[in-house]
Amino acid sequence: MIIQGYHPRVGGAERQLAAVAPRLQARGLDVHVLTRRYPGLAAEEIVNGVPVHRLPIPGPKRVGSLVFLAAALLKLRQLRPQVIHAHELLSPTTTALAARRLWKTPVVAKVLRGGAVGDLAKLRRNSLSASRLRPLQTQVDRFIVVSREIDRELEAAGIPPQRRAFIPNGVDCQRFAPATPEQKAAARAQLGLPANQPVLVFTGRIDPEKNLALLLSLWPQIRLAAPQASLLLVGDGEQAAELCAASPEGVLWPGKVTDPRPYLHAADIFVLPSLTEGLSNALLEGMACGLAPVSSHVGGSEDVILPGVNGCLVPANDGAALQEALVNLVSHPDICARMGAASRERIAQEYDLETTVARLHHLYLEVTPQRSQPS
Template identity: 50%
Template structure:
């Protein structure tokens, strides 16, 4: 006898076509979850120009209005989400981030009896827990989350330690890292790589890639500031910036020769396969999807020692770790790896092996399905629903 299908409502601040790491991870997981008996609905905020409802790759996406000033946006979102959840009656609410999504999910659990999974997206000084602590009634909200959230999804040791410091019980902290499609993101042989570089118009210069949102905490401005020094030694060196965000205009004003802004790129795989180096200069991270994709593509990675990077990268073996907010250290790493092609190949090979072994997308989906099954079994639903 086949198992009944589960319905999971994903609560997330934004969703496709808006691109960020959390959005891309969810979009990649949705079809795999469906194949394993989990139907997904997405509940998110409605931003200008986007429809109230649409199907994206077969996934129902509900966008709720958040009128008024930013200070009341979370309340407006919750007030709109609760009746929708009452109609949808999902088996699980999966909140992505500890702020508005988890607040709404916990409120829905109290009213509707639906179990809640909360994924902590970022750690560190600018992470979910740090932000929550500085929000109105933040500490009280966290105490409520500790009681009401059935499972917290942990994506890095840093986040696990932060939750432990808040007193979240070990049995509620479940390690399920982000995953990557290791078949789609895979290395190319050298002749194919050279052909791809020509197709992308990259020329013969040393090529580094940054992929991600253009927001202050990513520190792309500091990376751009290094490029004149790099081009003094490697005159054709180029930095490809993939992504958009509120910092884009300012960053373009800072950029000199060799910096190319490519905007939102639907398929970043060819750029990762064609480049020589991937750089992630963030001050704070959770577990960067862009970094996972670069590692899977066999691209050597320079990443700051924050978030999940130290969990994956062994320094100078499967990547290159540098201190955050220390551009001089980044400069040394970039110049070193531009000079050592064999070292780049070794780092890329070891990095891919690590990701294939422990961070495959299919394994992440399988772990989520198992978690949903456990908490729905452990949390009986009420017979009567209050609306």
């Protein structure tokens, strides 16, 4: 596995890999993670049974990238993996393809995001980046797509269907489960929230692509429909201090947390106003906990949300549509509860983490010569 960052640095891709890697180990695979060594982190570490190799990135960005590439190739020569799984089409896949040219190791590349700031869009941004796209089109053995949006982008880029594997992110449906009435009451009491008023929640990075500034601008109008409603914005990021300082009444900022479940258990509605996504792990977790989702129509949201059945999809950055959807749900708790139950059912049936792990294992066997157990 090659990924830009890993535990304890937390993002959607890192969290998903941290969830699947130990489960792949449990299936008998010898999984190693190669990642960048950021200040304060050990060069070598075992995380949940998985060896993590953090490689140096000194100096300016371009120098650091070259040093990482060289160090990664040395480590790969030592490990001699049978499959290299790159998470993102940028530096991780560039490194994986360099190893493929040296040792003919099959490469599986996961596309993390689609849209205007997605992996393919970044590769097309300038001539230097575009030169990295051509080897991907011919040398990556399989592309993992987590959403139909990304699948359409790869098809438009000339990647044939047999080299595209649809493996959406998964969620641990035993760990993320709906709260009992007693659990919900306890979670709200712990947070000082009213027992019988609407609670909305967002979990994730507090940065511009999540578009939380739009949500906060709408919040006073949403609260006119439900004056005692609360909004939990759970996480940290580059915009956290700025948005927190100017946030309206009824908004709570718990900050970065190690376990989002108490906040999900306290809530009724999960809000994801993002400008771009791959397939949001936070969205899957919220739906697995039985929350009614309201999400921008970006990335994999269209794959998991059936509008009017288990949630609401709104055009990205459309404040009027987002406000209308949220006002409707805070005004109709019966609809909210019905959508939440349908969300849980859909996630449990189609997005359970064990299903994702099984699909990955099958894919590794598919690309491995002689179909031996990969490492």
